[in-house]
Amino acid sequence: MIEFKGITKRFPGVVALNDVSFSISRGSCHALIGENGAGKSTLGKILAGVHRADEGTLHLDGQPVAPATPVAARELGIAMVHQELAFCPNLTVAENLCLGELPRRAGWVDRTAMRARARALLAAVGADLDVDAPMETLSTGREQLAQIAAAxxxxARVIVMDEPTSSLSAGETQELFRLIRELKVRGITLIYVSHRMEELFALCDAITVLRDGRHVSTGPIRATDPQRVIAQMIGRELGVHRPRHLERPPGAERLRIEGLASPGRFQDIALSVRSGEIVGLAGLVGAGRSEVAQAIFGLDPAAEGRVLVDGRPLPARSIAAALEAGIGLVPEDRKRQGLVLSLNCRENISLAALPRLTRGGWVRRGMERALASRYASRLRVKAPSLEVVTAGLSGGNQQKLALAKWLARDCDILIVDEPTRGVDVGAKAEIYQLLDELASEGKALLVISSELPELIGLCGRILVMRAGRLAGALPRAEFSEAALLRLMAGV
Amino acid sequence: MVPRFRQVFGFQESGLVLIVLALGALLTAFSGRVRVPEFTRGPDGARHRVFVTDAAGGRTPAFATRNKFLNGQNLAQLAKDTSFVAIMAVGAGIVIISGGIDLSVGAIYALASVVGALVLRHYGPNGPGAGAPAGVGLLLGAGAGIGTALLCGLFNGSLIVALRVHPFIITLGAMAIIRGLAFVITTGQSVGGFPVGFRQLVRYEVGDGLSLMPLAVMLLVMAAGWIFLSRLATGRRVYAIGGNELAARFSGIRIGRVKLGVYLLSGLSAGVAALLSLGYYGAATSGDGQGYELNVIAAAVVGGASLAGGRGSAVGVVLGALIIQMIASGIVLLSIDQNYSQIIIGTVVIAAVALDNFNTWLGRRRLSQKTP
Known part of the structure; x- marks a missing residue:
């Protein structure tokens, strides 16, 4: 039995957890769900010794415990499988798995014993990995297997999994689920933090809903349903979203791609996007979707083929030309590619639009402030002020800023890569509505997403990529998850 | 007025000003008193000793008792010493904000000095060009010095952009190459004998020996640095690249162009400092500016520039240079053994950065507790 009693945790500008109390029974798979910023990751991290609670206590089988470090948590039998890299990417699988306690003989690393131990660890969770491969050559899914093996x-008797499937392919997800069920049989307690409702209902025995750092409910998962959980998460019923841009037929062709290819990444890509249209781009992770987006934007130095805007070909491999033609790219990884976290909200929004805000090299500050506040309020960015540094904002607000940046640049052709990854339900709905509005205004949108319901709800047409090629296209009338999955997996 | 003041003078700069004032108060309190000769300024601007004529008709030089730190002469000296470092620190600060580093500023300073000196000597009283109008030699000398410094910056910048090698390595190599060039063209000899007007211009003094030129140039460079970083689009791009180069690239910023400019500015600032030193000291050798790169980087870091990039300001960097000079001058005033000066300054640099980290952490904590 794991009990949280009155846990409170504060971070700069937010109370991440506010007097949270509930308990988790041993040997169960317990779902932890809530919007971004609801405190579910923080709760997992307190259990795993990454953070310490400011107030409240944690009880393990009736004993109060306070793991101060991840190592202390490990000694209590609690481990965490991270969203982020938990390993040294340059070391091999075997070295990483034994890093805490390298087998030594007379001061030298005993490589044979190390490999043997790593193989045994992997075999215990049924993972078939090459122990001599550098960790960086592994896919995210396989790396997670290695993390679980290490735990x-x-x-470990308790394993916290934070968004384990957020960057896994469908096959890897199934493999992970099989392993989770097996671990449960062995009496290991799993705490499963996720946004993905269907996974929780397929896997978990009990569910705890958090909202704004407060505990909302805990109970057996059979006693609830997804609609109710969503309502508890956001405190209101989420209306079914109907895109308005579909009411009018799409206009003239804005973006046309012919024979786009990049060696080793993708080949033979041809597509077109019309004004007032949202075209979806589906595919498994690794199918080459983001790579195509970056090549269109001029970021791939090896790209070949033609990119045409309004029928005019753009010079190859030039971001400047793509920008000039009105193409904007909201990249998939907002923290690494989308935002400069050390700059404030205003500076991030105006970053791509700087050339238009500049006269004789000087930034026109009044114009900049007006532009930033216009788009911040249009996208309902929630920040204490536009002068706060973006590092402290929630994922949803950061994503809105990454979008605002390209709207401020006046882009008519927007490529949006994973617009709602790691974003809470409320912000998701707002982003869908915004994308729909943009299309209604006549902009041309290409939306890449791994969440099929998202594409199905939003797009007029969905293209599917598989292994670097276009595998097919579906008009809205033929949309279904099954049809898309068949194209994605090639069966 | 207050919000505007806050905008210009951020939280960090206010802290640095407090440190400067506290250091000044400490030095004033502990440095004791000293007898300094009195001077008077003649109508031609030259300084003359003041003599007291006693009853017997004998003339003895007059002395006044002053605080060792808080007296005109010492402050003028401090202002001059700070100026040279601060000018270069503004350039180095911009490089550091962009996420780079320039180790070659000391060498650029030396090469720009000797090249400028060679041209100035040509037009000097004993040079072959002695007959030319006074302004020509000055302009050509200044142009040669600044041009050399810009070429060095161009060399650094273009190699860093073209080869994609870490700036630490490129500027480390450049430091040796440029210093070597300075040796080669002077064969290690000191170069002097400049037109008289040049020294008079730079050494023009008011009050207790305060040279206006270095101070004025430093203030100008600081103002230019502040405008560049906080008001010009390119400055914003420097922060963006330093904060997250990939995101800057995804925003359509031409990274190479900005980086090239940043190293040009760093070279330029070394060239400006070199010219001032030529006028001030009246001679140059290839060994000038040895170790300046470290002083300059230390000033930038003490002034709040983050070596990780993306953070810092021109005003902060100049204050950082002032703090370091005040400590160096304090070591002399308090009669601490000179051998300890390096140890003390090294400690200060580490303490300053640690304190800054602590302060940031404290600020975050305060922020988190304020929220209900």
């Missing part, structure tokens, strides 16, 4: 191998 189980060190005797």
């Amino acid at each position: 189980v191998g060190t005797g």
Whole structure:
């Protein structure tokens, strides 16, 4: 039995957890759900010793515990599988798995013993990995398997999984689910933090809903349903979204791609996007969707083929030309590619639009402030002020800023890569509505997403990529998850 | 007025000003008193000793008792010493904000000095060009010095952009190459004998020996740095690249162009400092500016520039240079053994950065507790 009693945790500008109390029974798979910023990751991290609670206590089988570090948590049998890299990417699988306690003989690393131990750890979770491969050559899914192997191998009885499937392909997800069910049979307690409702209902025994750092409910998962959970998460019923841009037929062709290819990434890509249209681009992780987006935007130095805007070909591999033609790219990784986190909201919004805000090299500050506040309020960015540094904002607000940046640049052709990854339900709905509005205004949108319901709800047409090629296209009338999955997986 | 003041003078700069004032108060309190000779300024601007004529008709030089730190002469000296470092620190600060580093500023300073000196000597009283109008030699000398510094900056910048090698390595190599060039063209000899007007211009003094030129140039460079960083689009791009180069690239910023400009500015600032030193000291050798790169980087870091990039300001960097000079001058005034000066300054640099980290952490904590 794991009990949280009155846990409170504060971070700069937010109370992440506010007097949270509930308990988790041993040997169950317990879902932890809530919007971004609801505090579910923080709760997991307190359990795993990454953070310490400011107030409240944690009880493990009736004993109060306070793991101060991840190592201390490990000694209590609690481990965490992270969203982020938990390993040294340059070391091999075997080295990473044994890093805490390298087998030594007379001061030298005993490589044979190390490999053997790593193989045993992996075999215990049924993972078939090359122990001599550098960690960086592994896919995210396989790396997670290695993390789980490491956790189980060190005797973990409680494993916290934070958004484990957010960047897994469908096959990898199934593999992970099989492993989770197996771990449960072995009596290991799993705490499963996720946004993905269907996974929770397929896997978990009990569910705890958090909202704004407060505990809302805990109970067996059979006693509830997704609609109710969503309502509890956001405190209101979410209306079914109907895109308005579909009411009018799309206009003239804005963006046309012919024979786009990049060696080793993708080949033979041809597509077109019309004004007032949202075209979806589906595919498994690794199918080459983001790579195509970046090549269209001129970021791929090896790209070949033609990109035409309004029928005029753009000079190859030039971001400047793409920008000039009105193409904007909201990249998939907002923290690494989308925003400069050390700059404030205003500076991030105006970053791509700087050439238009400049006279004789000087930034026109009045114009800049007006532009930033216009788009911040249009996208309902929630920040204390536009002068706060973006690092402290929630994922949803950061994503809105990444979008605002390209709207401020006046882009008519927007490529949006994973617009709602790691974004809470409320912000998701706002982003869908915004994308729909933009299309209604006549902009041409290409939306890449791994969440099929998102594409199905939003797009007029969906293209599917598989292994670097276009595998097919579906008009809205033929949309279904099954049809898309068949194209994505090639069966 | 207050919000405007806050905008210009951020939280960090206010802290640095407090440190400067506290250091000044400490030095004033502990440095004791000293007898300094009195001067008077003649109508031609030259300084003359003041003599007291006693009853017997004998003339003895007059002395006044002053605070060792808080007296005109010492402050004038401090202003001059700070100026040279601060000018270069503004350039180095911009490089550091962009996420780079320039180790070659000391060498650029030396090469710009000797090249400028060679041209100035040509037009000097004993040079072959002695007959030319006074302004020509000055302009050509200044142009040669600044031009050399800009070429060095161009060399650094273009190699960093073209080869995609870490700036630490490129500027480390450039430091040796440029210093070597300075040795080669002077064969290690000191170069002097400049037109008289040049020294008079730079050494023009008011009050207790305060040279206006270095101070004025430093203030100008600081103002230019502040405008560049906080008001010009390119300055914003420097922060963006330093904060997250990939995101800057995804925003359509031409990274190479900005980086090239940043190293040009760093070279330029070294060239300006070199010219001032030529006028002030009246001679140059290839060994000038040895170790300046470290002083300059230390000033930038003490002034709040983050070596990780994306953070810092021109005003902060100049204050950082002032703090370091005040400590160096304090070591002399308090009669601490000179051998300790390096140890003390090294400690200060580490303490300053640690304190800044602590302060940031404290600020975050305060922020989190304020929220209900």
